[in-house]
Amino acid sequence: MRVIITGAGGFVGQALAKKFIEVSPDAELVLADVQAPPNPTTSTKVECIGADLTKAEVREALIDRSPDAVYILHGIMSSGAEANLELGLSVNFDSVRGLLDTIRVKKPGTKVVFTSSCAVFGRAAVKNVATETDIVPMPESSYGTQKLMVEFLLNDYSRRGFIDGRAVRLPTVFVRAGAPTAAASSFVSGIVREPVHGQESELPVDLNIGIWLVSPRTLVHNLVHAMNVPAEKFGYFRTVLLPGYTATSGEILEALEKVAGKETRALVKEKRDENIERIVLSWPGKYDTSRAKELGFADDVGLERTIKDFIASTK
Amino acid sequence: MRVIITGAGGFVGQALAKKFIEVSPDAELVLADVQAPPNPTTSTKVECIGADLTKAEVREALIDRSPDAVYILHGIMSSGAEANLELGLSVNFDSVRGLLDTIRVKKPGTKVVFTSSCAVFGRAAVKNVATETDIVPMPESSYGTQKLMVEFLLNDYSRRGFIDGRAVRLPTVFVRAGAPTAAASSFVSGIVREPVHGQESELPVDLNIGIWLVSPRTLVHNLVHAMNVPAEKFGYFRTVLLPGYTATSGEILEALEKVAGKETRALVKEKRDENIERIVLSWPGKYDTSRAKELGFADDVGLERTIKDFIASTK
Structure with missing residues (x-):
């Protein structure tokens, strides 16, 4: 099994890589980030590369490695996307869309786990217990908007069978x-x-x-699980709120x-x-994560x- | 007042242009479509131009005309967007995003009326009476997905004051x-x-x-009204289901x-x-369009x- 993790130099990416090698010691991991990230494991099958995913040729070279699954974790954080709209759009939307398109063309059907965010919700969700299917996402940040746009694109590409996507919304x-x-x-x-x-x-x-909140322990367990949920269990909607x-x-x-x-x-x-x-x-x-539980994700x-x-x- | 209508060769675009001249005989209209559309009025202030909006230089030349409002009506229909993903994305998403970006840079604050669609809803809305704020859009078509992505982008650009956008979801x-x-x-x-x-x-x-359903008569009345609703009445969410x-x-x-x-x-x-x-x-x-009525849109x-x-x- 070959798995690519983007944004792998970040806290979640490093923890996920460790977890992956713990549960699948024979996995080949490619850890990509703007600057080559450290290898947080002792496995020699972990390769760490620098990759600017805003460049088409870099995305193509990455997918040419023929992954079985791609974790898309890279992004500009909330404050950065608010401070610089164009940078946020370029990294949080265009580079992710570009990756999905590269996968669609070069290795259709590949599993894709995309980390979205509870920032897709706006104030309407504050008064209620939020779920994926009951609360309309009305983001009040560029970050939340960009994550949401990717969610819908990933859903459409999955519906059409171009990729096998899963969008997971992360707590803090x-x-x-x-x-x-x-x-x-x-x-x-x-x-x-x-x-x-x-x-x-x-x-x-x-x-x-x-x-x-979500603990790093539960988060990485559930990120690994996200890849293993049978596609048909998602039905016609590929987004899920992770437990927290x-x-x-x-x-x-x-x-x-x-x-x-x-x-x-x-x-x-x-x-x-x-x-x-x-x-x-x-x-x-407050969130209701019963959908996540139906899909086999673990409680925090x-x-x-x-x-x-x-x-x-x-x- | 100078108003640009894209996709103006279509049935709705032609009817809207007629209505505009009827209520504002002194308006300067620019009717744009891939091929120069006919002028459905007798006004000499209506200019009809061919414009391929997938090209950046064409979008720039259009916005260089310094419009007070832009109606974005052009698009690939549902079946076309399903048959050709890339064409749908290029026309229904990229060219519209490009227009919003051109407006943001060249004429910030311009009013933008974008015609979205009830195709943003999926089957979850069938069992319920659908509203903008109660039913989560889960499109089951590429057309609906592309329209929805634009809605969220337009909302974010409006929140940030880059444009003054209004996304109206049209019935059949x-x-x-x-x-x-x-x-x-x-x-x-x-x-x-x-x-x-x-x-x-x-x-x-x-x-x-x-x-x-919506009648052409009510639709064009409400499209003109969409431009005239005070921005603050939309609150933090620029999408509205038109009456039908x-x-x-x-x-x-x-x-x-x-x-x-x-x-x-x-x-x-x-x-x-x-x-x-x-x-x-x-x-x-079935839809509940009380939001539209609060915003002053007319019943069918x-x-x-x-x-x-x-x-x-x-x-």
Whole structure:
């Protein structure tokens, strides 16, 4: 089995590559990113390449490797797509469409797993429990718009049998390792990651605001599963909300105290930022993921297991 | 006021141009189509030009005319987009995106009215009364997919203030003048148009299947109105289902008999075509257009008035 992962230098891409080799030690992986990403495994069958997927010839060379499955994880994050419309369209839409077209022409029927986002929803979803089939996506960001356009294209190409696509909408990943990002959701991981590293961290939102989260452990399990769901189980609609869970910052800090102690928890200071709070309040806090469960995706392991995993990963 | 209409050689484009000059005799109209369309008015301020909008330089020359509003009506119909994916994407998506981008760069803030379609819905809408905000669009055609992608892009560009867009979803236009088309809905106009011309016509579906229709009279009134709705009334979502009405073939034939007589009605023969019936049954038959009414769009004039209009137009 040969699997290509784009955006493989990112946090999710690296974790997915590790998981893949764990469950399929004989898999051949091609990890692609703008700059050649590190190999997070000890497998010699993992190849790491630099690939600018906005270039047609680079996409063609990638698909010439004749993959059995392609994970499309690359993209410009939400704030970047808002700051630069053309860059966002070029990377989040055109380069992905270009990949789908290259697959359609060079290796039709290939499995494609595309990571979309709950940012496809707008404020209408906030008041309700959001599902794929009951809440109309009305994105209020260029990022969400671009992800949604790809979802529909992938669905159409799959309906026509050109590819075998699966679009999975991701919750906020918690705990994300590495440096803070410019994302409004960055604090969610920050209030655990920084204290665990002995550093102070600021909580910019009310303790009682719920946020829709997914653990890296559950996410990579489900991303691998996404490839293995029989196509016919999707019916005529290839989009699925991945399982996650709602937690408030208060609950996260309670779990942190339980797992890492009072002193670690005390490193988090409340410092309200109205801009961030407004953005966070514009995200739906509750989702119904029964469709994912029908398709065999696993439930999340929840806060404590996730914080323990994170602490273990730092050692 | 200078207004550009693309796809202006089509039935709707020609009717819209006539309506425009009727309500705004001093308007300067540019009617564009692949081949220069006829001028359906007596106004000397109507210019008719051939323009292949898949070419960037043609789009630029068009927007260099500095329009106050652009009606984007051009497109490959449903069956054509299904038969040729690349042609459909090129015309229904890329050329429209290109126009929006040209407007964004050369004349930001211009009003744009884009004709979308109820084909953005899939079978999920059939069981329910469809609205813009309650029924998730899950198109089951490349045509519907391409229209939907443009809707979301137009919405995002409008949110960002690059254009002032309005996407209107059209019902099936009844009675359409001219020759039968390859569209599955072609028979709906055919069972009135052909008998009125003294010719036989076939009804391929059950008399009791309801179809969502709009009259040319109401459609062009509402297309003109689409430009005049204050932007803020749309809120954060620029898509609206245009008003229409549901009629069965049985009701259409009754109205035809009432308006044009028994002999004319007798020219329609039932000849069931299971393929066409299956497609028609996949379309939602009922819509709730209260959003359109809140935005000031007019209700349809209904069957008899529409058939009388059609007969008058043939004289």
